[in-house]
Amino acid sequence: MNPSELSSEPVLRIDNAVRTFGGGRSLFGKKGQVVRAVDGVSLTIRSGETLGLVGESGSGKSTLGRIALRLVEPTSGQVFLGGRELTGIPPGKARAARRDIQMVFQDPYGALDPRVTIGESIAEPMKVHGLWDAEGPRKVAGLMRLVGLDPAAYGRYPHQFSGGQRQRIGIARALTLNPKVLVLDEPVSALDVSIQAQIINLLQKIQRERELSFLFIAHDLAVVRHVSHRIMVMYLGKMVELASRASLYSRPLHPYTVTLLAAVPMPRVHGAPQKKSALTIGEIGSATRVPSGCRFHPRCYRAALMAKAPGVETVEADGQVRPACCVRREPDLQAFGDDQVACHFPEMPQTRSEIAEGVLAGIGVAGTGAVKPS
Numbered sequence: 035m036n037p038s039e040l041s042s043e044p045v046l047r048i049d050n051a052v053r054t055f056g057g058g059r060s061l062f063g064k065k066g067q068v069v070r071a072v073d074g075v076s077l078t079i080r081s082g083e084t085l086g087l088v089g090e091s092g093s094g095k096s097t098l099g100r101i102a103l104r105l106v107e108p109t110s111g112q113v114f115l116g117g118r119e120l121t122g123i124p125p126g127k128a129r130a131a132r133r134d135i136q137m138v139f140q141d142p143y144g145a146l147d148p149r150v151t152i153g154e155s156i157a158e159p160m161k162v163h164g165l166w167d168a169e170g171p172r173k174v175a176g177l178m179r180l181v182g183l184d185p186a187a188y189g190r191y192p193h194q195f196s197g198g199q200r201q202r203i204g205i206a207r208a209l210t211l212n213p214k215v216l217v218l219d220e221p222v223s224a225l226d227v228s229i230q231a232q233i234i235n236l237l238q239k240i241q242r243e244r245e246l247s248f249l250f251i252a253h254d255l256a257v258v259r260h261v262s263h264r265i266m267v268m269y270l271g272k273m274v275e276l277a278s279r280a281s282l283y284s285r286p287l288h289p290y291t292v293t294l295l296a297a298v299p300m301p302r303v304h305g306a307p308q309k310k311s312a313l314t315i316g317e318i319g320s321a322t323r324v325p326s327g328c329r330f331h332p333r334c335y336r337a338a339l340m341a342k343a344p345g346v347e348t349v350e351a352d353g354q355v356r357p358a359c360c361v362r363r364e365p366d367l368q369a370f371g372d373d374q375v376a377c378h379f380p381e382m383p384q385t386r387s388e389i390a391e392g393v394l395a396g397i398g399v400a401g402t403g404a405v406k407p408s
């Protein structure tokens with residue numbers, strides 16, 4: 035579906051979601067550290083749209099996905115599903131309202147109960163919601179056919195299936211209640227590459243047929259590029275960039291996005307050996323000790339470059355010279371057409387040599403080379 039064909043009404047809306055973990059007292063009365071897993075993130079997804087959600091491990095993607103379903107309660111913020119506020123419903127009554135949003139998990143091995151036949155597994159949500167009737171078996175058979183499984187396999191157990199087939203079972207189970215939104219948390223990352231493509235094709239077919247909306251969480255930027263209409267990039271609990279697929283891959287605005295894209299292996303050119311990224315910039319920071327100002331500043335090539343630019347006020351932070359604004363002030367989200375970015379220097383040019391120079395300026399160098407995203 036083209037972005038222009040999508041309806042403008044959001045099916046899912048998350049407003050300013052915050053989720054912290056920890057902070058309680060230990061047995062000895064010592065106060066634990068607080069993790070700000072999701073720190074003021076908002077998003078919308080329209081009918082038939084796929085919003086890709088990317089970021090390194092620990093950036094808060096799964097927590098945000100679970101907040102959308104209220105599998106994790108937000109510390110603050112609101113979730114609206116089809117215009118109805120999900121977060122306003124008392125916990126005991128949320129199940130019925132949650133029917134319209136379901137989840138597909140990463141691990142097709144762990145997501146299914148090994149003692150339950152796959153047909154029963156697919157039927158279970160209907161039974162839990164009191165929707166099982168004489169039509170139930172026919173519906174389960176229809177769902178099995180939809181995901182490419184033979185209904186004759188109803189009475190078989192999960193261990194009798196391959197990883198890809200189990201993910202098909204997980205998808206059928208997620209569709210049992212006819213939801214409007216699927217949260218797909220790394221749905222193909224546990225599968226072989228050849229099987230990944232089959233599952234992605236299946237998800238896209240189902241999306242077209244049912245006008246489903248997807249929140250598609252993934253590490254793999256190549257997969258996200260393939261499936262998403264828009265992409266949100268998260269870093270240490272914050273959204274740093276939100277853009278259409280076309281702009282994100284052709285003109286990434288946030289230096290973290292540039293760095294992530296640079297870490298994707300480059301396609302082979304004229305039989306040349308595949309180049310891996312030149313940019314390595316150390317580990318993602320700690321979610322318990324979040325850097326001041328822009329959270330990305332300790333790893334940011336652009337901040338390193340700007341610190342050398344004439345007229346830019348600088349400060350030293352953890353032994354690195356950085357623009358004072360990056361260290362002192364969290365950047366606001368700025369709009370660039372339909373795209374948004376949270377960076378103090380979003381328009382700084384990003385030629386290959388400038389990025390390489392920024393890296394060389396002291397952020398951890400793994401050489402120079404193929405850093406400009408294709």
Ligand SMILES: Nc1ncnc2c1ncn2[C@@H]1O[C@H](COP(=O)(O)OP(=O)(O)OP(=O)(O)O)[C@@H](O)[C@H]1O
Nearest residue numbers: 055056069071090091092093094095096097098321
């Ligand atoms: N139940 C929990 N208790 C304590 N900390 C948690 C809990 N769940 C998540 N966190 C922390 O919140 C932060 C964000 O975790 P989250 O799993 O949402 O990130 P992610 O981007 O999905 O990472 P991954 O790709 O590894 O799943 C991490 O620092 C994580 O350790």
